[in-house]
Amino acid sequence: MSGSEPFFAGEGITLRFGGVTALRDVAFSVSKGTVHAMIGPNGAGKTSLFNVITGLYEPDAGAIRFSGKSLTGLPPHAVAQSGIVRTFQNLEIFTNMSVLENVVTGAHLSVKYGPLDFFLRTPRYFREERRLREEARAELSFVGLDADVSLPAAQLPFGSQRMLEIARALAAHPRLLLLDEPAAGLNIRETSALGELIRRIVARGVTVVMVEHDMALVMDISDRVTVLNYGEVLADGTPAEVQRNPAVVAAYLGEEA
Numbered sequence: 001m002s003g004s005e006p007f008f009a010g011e012g013i014t015l016r017f018g019g020v021t022a023l024r025d026v027a028f029s030v031s032k033g034t035v036h037a038m039i040g041p042n043g044a045g046k047t048s049l050f051n052v053i054t055g056l057y058e059p060d061a062g063a064i065r066f067s068g069k070s071l072t073g074l075p076p077h078a079v080a081q082s083g084i085v086r087t088f089q090n091l092e093i094f095t096n097m098s099v100l101e102n103v104v105t106g107a108h109l110s111v112k113y114g115p116l117d118f119f120l121r122t123p124r125y126f127r128e129e130r131r132l133r134e135e136a137r138a139e140l141s142f143v144g145l146d147a148d149v150s151l152p153a154a155q156l157p158f159g160s161q162r163m164l165e166i167a168r169a170l171a172a173h174p175r176l177l178l179l180d181e182p183a184a185g186l187n188i189r190e191t192s193a194l195g196e197l198i199r200r201i202v203a204r205g206v207t208v209v210m211v212e213h214d215m216a217l218v219m220d221i222s223d224r225v226t227v228l229n230y231g232e233v234l235a236d237g238t239p240a241e242v243q244r245n246p247a248v249v250a251a252y253l254g255e256e257a
């Protein structure tokens, strides 16, 4: 047996929606402690791949392995409990809750009291709830939202709502963080702050896989890039390698045409 199994990998992933093949025989491999970008034109299958990884969609074929274990067939909560947490291309924050409460919902994934503690309101329950709120505050501070903890989440500007979603994901203690178009809708200043935030996340020991259209950001912070096109892997390599790959250039020119 070889001891060099990748930290996170997919093999032969195929996903069909009726007549549409969203993913065809997709393979990828992500090393621990890196930023791995998934790029490709609209409709290439990037979000579908995240949905397969997180257990929202069951693939027609293929396998995903994380940290030495198969994720195939696991429901979303079990995938999250294994250490894979995501954000969404279309933000999924709870607009009727405060900023802090949004992050506490993420932290609940790591809760250490049982149903009995909850119903009896035991000391353990109160201790745990206090710990979760402290962790949530720390994550909000980490993403730069310390000043906004008690605001209703709906009142945050769009760019801050994206940061809030990242704070909520971090509060769930991911070992692998999946970001689906984290820079979408951000201005240049916010995008540069996002790049710096992703570097700090990796410095905490979290591996990051991101779907992203902002090529400047992708080229700046990615260690490796996988390019999807019409549901298939078109190229895979360092940012510089994929940037000068003629097939990749053609796929993107096709999108602009």
Ligand SMILES: Nc1ncnc2c1ncn2[C@@H]1O[C@H](COP(=O)(O)OP(=O)(O)O)[C@@H](O)[C@H]1O
Residues within 6 Å of the ligand: 017, 020, 021, 022, 040, 041, 042, 043, 044, 045, 046, 047, 048, 049
């Ligand atoms: N739930 C769904 N039902 C039917 N078709 C879908 C569904 N989700 C995605 N698709 C189709 O799968 C393909 C890939 O979509 P998607 O994964 O969203 O691409 P990307 O994120 O790269 O833009 C598209 O043709 C899209 O229309």
Ligand SMILES: [Mg+2]
Residues within 6 Å of the ligand: 046, 047, 048, 089
């Ligand atoms: Mg998408």
